[in-house]
Amino acid sequence: MSLIDLSHEFDSSVLARVLAKGRATGAGFSEVFIEDKRSMGAGLDDGVVEQVSSGRDSGAGIRVINGETTGFAYTADLSEAGLMAAAEAAAAAASTGDGHTHTVSLGPVKRQQVNNVRIAPQTVPKARKIELLSIANDVARGIDGSIVQVSAGYSDSTRRILIANSDGVFATDEQVRTIFRVSAVANGDGGMQTGYDSLGHTIGFELFEEESVAELAERAARQAVSKLRARPAPSGAMPVVIKCGSGGVLFHEACGHGLEADLVARGASVYANRVGELVASPLVTLVDDGTMSREWGAIGIDDEGHASQRNVLIKDGVLTDYMWDHIRARKEGRAPSGNGRRQSYEHLPMVRMTNTFVLNGNEEPDAIVRATEKGVYVAKLGGGQVNTATGDFVFGMTEAYLIENGQITEPLRESNLIGNGPQVLADIDLLGNDFAMGNPGTCGKDGQGVPVGDGQPTLRVKSLTIGGTAA
Amino acid sequence: MSKKSVDDLQAIADAVIAEARPGEQIEAHVSRGRETDIRVYQGEVEHFVSAQSQGVGIRVIIDGRTGTSHAGRLDEASWREVLEEARENALLGGVDEWAGLASPDGVPVVEQQLWDDELDSFDTARKIEIAKELERLALAADPRIRIDDSNYSDGASEEAFATTNGIRSSGRSNSCYASISVMADDNGETQTGWAYALGKNPGEFDLPKAATQAALRATSLLGAVKPPSKRTTVVLDPMVTSQFLGIIGSTLNGESVVKGRSLFAGRLGEEVASPLITLTDDPTDSRAYTATEIDSEGLAARRNVLIKDGVLQMYVHSSYSARRAETKSTGNAVGGGVGCMALQLTPGTKSQEELIAGIEEGVLIQSVQGLHSGVNPISGDFSTGASGVMIRNGKTAEPIREFTIASTLQRMLLDVQAIGNDVDWLPSRAAGVTLVINDVTMSGE
Numbered sequence: 001m002s003l004i005d006l007s008h009e010f011d012s013s014v015l016a017r018v019l020a021k022g023r024a025t026g027a028g029f030s031e032v033f034i035e036d037k038r039s040m041g042a043g044l045d046d047g048v049v050e051q052v053s054s055g056r057d058s059g060a061g062i063r064v065i066n067g068e069t070t071g072f073a074y075t076a077d078l079s080e081a082g083l084m085a086a087a088e089a090a091a092a093a094a095s096t097g098d099g100h101t102h103t104v105s106l107g108p109v110k111r112q113q114v115n116n117v118r119i120a121p122q123t124v125p126k127a128r129k130i131e132l133l134s135i136a137n138d139v140a141r142g143i144d145g146s147i148v149q150v151s152a153g154y155s156d157s158t159r160r161i162l163i164a165n166s167d168g169v170f171a172t173d174e175q176v177r178t179i180f181r182v183s184a185v186a187n188g189d190g191g192m193q194t195g196y197d198s199l200g201h202t203i204g205f206e207l208f209e210e211e212s213v214a215e216l217a218e219r220a221a222r223q224a225v226s227k228l229r230a231r232p233a234p235s236g237a238m239p240v241v242i243k244c245g246s247g248g249v250l251f252h253e254a255c256g257h258g259l260e261a262d263l264v265a266r267g268a269s270v271y272a273n274r275v276g277e278l279v280a281s282p283l284v285t286l287v288d289d290g291t292m293s294r295e296w297g298a299i300g301i302d303d304e305g306h307a308s309q310r311n312v313l314i315k316d317g318v319l320t321d322y323m324w325d326h327i328r329a330r331k332e333g334r335a336p337s338g339n340g341r342r343q344s345y346e347h348l349p350m351v352r353m354t355n356t357f358v359l360n361g362n363e364e365p366d367a368i369v370r371a372t373e374k375g376v377y378v379a380k381l382g383g384g385q386v387n388t389a390t391g392d393f394v395f396g397m398t399e400a401y402l403i404e405n406g407q408i409t410e411p412l413r414e415s416n417l418i419g420n421g422p423q424v425l426a427d428i429d430l431l432g433n434d435f436a437m438g439n440p441g442t443c444g445k446d447g448q449g450v451p452v453g454d455g456q457p458t459l460r461v462k463s464l465t466i467g468g469t470a471a
Numbered sequence: 472m473s474k475k476s477v478d479d480l481q482a483i484a485d486a487v488i489a490e491a492r493p494g495e496q497i498e499a500h501v502s503r504g505r506e507t508d509i510r511v512y513q514g515e516v517e518h519f520v521s522a523q524s525q526g527v528g529i530r531v532i533i534d535g536r537t538g539t540s541h542a543g544r545l546d547e548a549s550w551r552e553v554l555e556e557a558r559e560n561a562l563l564g565g566v567d568e569w570a571g572l573a574s575p576d577g578v579p580v581v582e583q584q585l586w587d588d589e590l591d592s593f594d595t596a597r598k599i600e601i602a603k604e605l606e607r608l609a610l611a612a613d614p615r616i617r618i619d620d621s622n623y624s625d626g627a628s629e630e631a632f633a634t635t636n637g638i639r640s641s642g643r644s645n646s647c648y649a650s651i652s653v654m655a656d657d658n659g660e661t662q663t664g665w666a667y668a669l670g671k672n673p674g675e676f677d678l679p680k681a682a683t684q685a686a687l688r689a690t691s692l693l694g695a696v697k698p699p700s701k702r703t704t705v706v707l708d709p710m711v712t713s714q715f716l717g718i719i720g721s722t723l724n725g726e727s728v729v730k731g732r733s734l735f736a737g738r739l740g741e742e743v744a745s746p747l748i749t750l751t752d753d754p755t756d757s758r759a760y761t762a763t764e765i766d767s768e769g770l771a772a773r774r775n776v777l778i779k780d781g782v783l784q785m786y787v788h789s790s791y792s793a794r795r796a797e798t799k800s801t802g803n804a805v806g807g808g809v810g811c812m813a814l815q816l817t818p819g820t821k822s823q824e825e826l827i828a829g830i831e832e833g834v835l836i837q838s839v840q841g842l843h844s845g846v847n848p849i850s851g852d853f854s855t856g857a858s859g860v861m862i863r864n865g866k867t868a869e870p871i872r873e874f875t876i877a878s879t880l881q882r883m884l885l886d887v888q889a890i891g892n893d894v895d896w897l898p899s900r901a902a903g904v905t906l907v908i909n910d911v912t913m914s915g916e
Contacts, residue, residue, distance in 0.1 A: 042563070042564075044565070045730065046730045047565075048564075048565040048566070048567045049563070049564050049565035050537065050564065050565070050567060050570075051537050051538070051539060051560075051564060051807065052537075052538050052539070052560035052561070052563045052564050053538070053539040053540060053541075053560060054539075054540045054556050054560060055540060055541045055542065056541075056542045056543070057542070057543050058543065059524075059543060067515075068512075068515045068516075068517065069515060069516045069517065069518070069519065070517065070518040070519070071518070071519050071521075072518060072519065072520045072521075072522075073520070073521050073522050074520075074522040074523075074524070075522070075523065076524060076525060076543040076544055089521050089522075090521075093519035093520070093521050094519065126559075126560070126563050127563055130563055148731050149730055149731050149732055185731065185732055185849060187731070191734065191850060191851065192732070192734065192849050192850055193849075193850050194847060194849050194850060227850075233854070233877075235700050235875075235877065235912050235913075235914040236700040236914050236915075236916070237915075237916060266512075266619060266620075267617065267654070268619050268654060268663075270661075346522065346524065348518060348520065382844040382845075383841075383843050383844040384841065384844055385840050385841050385843075385844070385856075387663055387840070389619070389654050389661050389662075389663045390661055390662060390663060390872075392840075392856070392858075392872060392873050393840075393856075394840045394841030394844065394845065394855070394856035394875070395841065395844055396841060396843075396844025396845045396854075413850070413852050414845070414847050414850065414852045414854065415845060415852065415854035415875070415877055416841045416844060416845030416854040416855055416856055416875050416877075418841075418856045418873055418874065418875050418914075419873075420873060465697075465873070465874065465875065465914050465915065465916075466875075466914060467845065467854040467855070467856070467874075467875025467876070467877050467914045468854065468877055468912070468914065469854075469877045469878060469912040
């Protein structure tokens with residue numbers, strides 16, 4: 001069974017009337033965003049499948065843009081009357097009151113599906129999904145006697161969207177995502193330590209034919225166990241080597257957010273007015289690519305109805321472009337870049353990343369470690385946060401080791417790293433040839449979370465400040 | 472929730488639990504809300520969001536197996552579908568002998584003022600004017616200030632709750648705030664600041680104070696340098712203390728304790744903090760921003776002293792974690808789990824300025840970044856990005872940024888040297904107060 005795309009459930013003449021209603025108070029632009037999202041999740045903790053949950057969230061967000069003002073209203077009532085009422089509220093919110101009558105005509109619908117889903121999650125018995133939780137629990141607990149607690153979570157979502165606007169855009173997409181998470185706690189003489197790993201792709205249940213839950217559970221458990229003998233992380237600035245596929249969040253925070261056109265336009269980015277300038281080490285080519293099917297940030301269309309794209313943001317260290325949504329692109333008289341995204345129909349779209357990554361360099365990863373006399377090797381980064389106006393950012397290292405005399409040695413306890421975006425980009429002095437995508441992530445901006453991917457080859461930053469406690 | 476009932480939603484919740492079959496426990500949560508969100512930029516409304524939402528969430532427990540489901544509609548066909556889905560999910564869960572709903576425990580509800588009529592009828596045009604006024608005031612506060620955005624937000628919700636164990640309640644609540652985010656430029660350098668204004672209704676907002684505070688936060692960081700790495704004494708601003716207490720609260724979560732994830736498990740009656748520390752979770756204190764009447768299982772919210780004079784007294788529990796720990800719920804069910812609701816430290820006697828006057832060398836920490844990535848409440852490792860001001864000879868000196876502070880949660884509690892008298896009822900689950908902590912590692916150059 002496959003869900004039919006949303007355009008079959010909405011008459012285009014109804015949508016056209018709703019869009020016309022949105023423009024009734026004189027607005028130049030109106031948009032209907034309809035979403036129907038089904039999700040299912042199950043969690044195991046302390047050896048028991050504690051809770052199986054499911055949900056259905058559907059509704060419409062109506063956006064009306066009148067000059068510099070955006071009016072927005074949302075509703076869970078998808079009848080024509082419900083949509084018209086929301087359109088009227090959005091129009092009133094953006095009103096200048098010229099009261100002209102507008103008409104809107106829509107062309108044929110453009111259908112997208114971000115990826116060919118082989119096994120739609122709705123077709124898989126929930127019991128099979130839940131079995132995976134027990135596998136993860138058994139494997140993780142079997143890794144070492146020090147493992148005292150394990151939790152695992154499965155969830156899938158099928159998100160169908162439809163966007164129609166007064167410029168004639170009429171498009172649909174179906175986005176299916178499946179994710180699995182494992183966390184483990186190990187207990188030793190020095191207290192408890194934690195391990196965590198996750199597996200997620202923009203595909204269906206075939207994820208578990210392609211990837212192993214048992215291996216995921218083993219990685220999470222081993223991370224916790226190895227940290228039992230971890231020593232406090234160092235304090236101060238030193239070289240940091242980041243393992244392939246574990247540090248894309250560095251670029252997400254160090255420059256990704258600063259290349260979002262809404263922040264740039266407000267002068268709230270250290271990268272404003274710098275297109276054509278060298279903003280990073282010449283080793284760095286940074287790409288944001290929503291078309292990378294399978295990856296966690298993949299989309300067929302963005303949440304404004306524009307096809308996803310591959311956008312080169314930094315080429316050989318030179319800033320080539322920012323990321324754009326409808327409002328910012330229209331102001332600059334250019335095409336949007338497929339980066340207008342929103343958490344749900346209850347939210348306004350804004351400029352967001354999709355899959356953001358750095359392309360390969362030439363070095364062998366081992367050679368990068370050997371070339372480092374003393375420093376830190378980060379095997380897994382946690383979350384991060386950036387102030388785009390100053391460029392200052394932090395991110396956590398959840399699995400890290402000391403590098404001594406060109407060798408990876410002792411494991412380190414968790415800590416944050418801190419740096420300044422432009423400085424860190426300039427300080428990348430070695431770039432590996434072992435590109436890999438990282439773990440699935442959720443990027444938060446202005447209170448909205450959207451799924452994003454990241455990736456990079458093994459690389460070295462000449463100097464980063466490690467926030468540990470050891471001298 | 473206020474005691475004013477919301478009859479139509481209560482009727483739906485009652486109808487859901489009336490469907491319970493023999494052996495089934497059912498909990499129904501029905502809600503309806505609306506929100507206004509206004510953003511102003513350069514004197515114009517940038518966006519105006521006006522919306523309504525609703526939803527029903529149902530939890531079913533059958534023979535120790537729990538299933539939940541939710542949907543964003545309230546019509547009978549929708550809630551019946553949700554109920555069936557929750558039942559189906561329950562059949563798939565594992566058997567947990569402690570699973571179950573809360574039972575009424577006779578603890579009386581302490582009534583709170585959660586609804587404001589003035590806010591409910593507040594004129595839309597005046598809401599827009601508030602955001603514009605806040606922008607104007609911030610711009611006027613200092614010539615180096617630019618505006619990032621100025622916002623007004625409010626929300627109102629009506630909720631009803633019913634369980635087959637005989638807990639039933641409904642009520643409504645509303646709230647509002649205005650916020651401003653600014654940038655300050657000087658000599659090619661930019662720093663940022665923000666602030667908000669709170670009140671039961673917009674008439675209580677102190678907009679000039681918020682504008683001045685945001686401008687000062689940004690301008691005071693201009694010229695900030697990266698400090699050297701060293702061990703030092705830190706003075707946490709009330710806002711930072713509030714974030715720190717939130718993390719400490721999570722380590723006293725009874726569910727984490729029974730599942731072996733709390734670093735304070737098995738330490739009741741022991742000295743876990745400086746004798747200066749008395750930490751209370753009290754959602755019945757009407758001064759707390761998160762003051763409330765009931766927890767998410769419908770039991771009365773109540774005052775719990777967690778740490779007294781440095782000695783660990785208790786953990787917080789829901790009915791589930793309490794059954795496992797062979798104790799009683801402390802009225803701390805939050806969402807589907809357990810949590811502190813309104814933490815506060817018993818204040819000391821000195822102002823922040825007096826506390827700083829007693830410090831020869833240290834750092835005043837005014838903001839922290841990356842708490843979610845650098846603090847592990849299970850291992851206790853604490854490391855966070857920070858900005859603030861150096862303290863020398865009892866006085867604040869140059870601003871500093873791009874550094875971290877690190878220790879462990881266990882040590883920080885024991886290393887508390889003083890608590891201020893400046894309790895600030897911030898919009899979070901923990902009130903702020905100035906806190907002085909010794910022997911923290913600062914990493915910079």
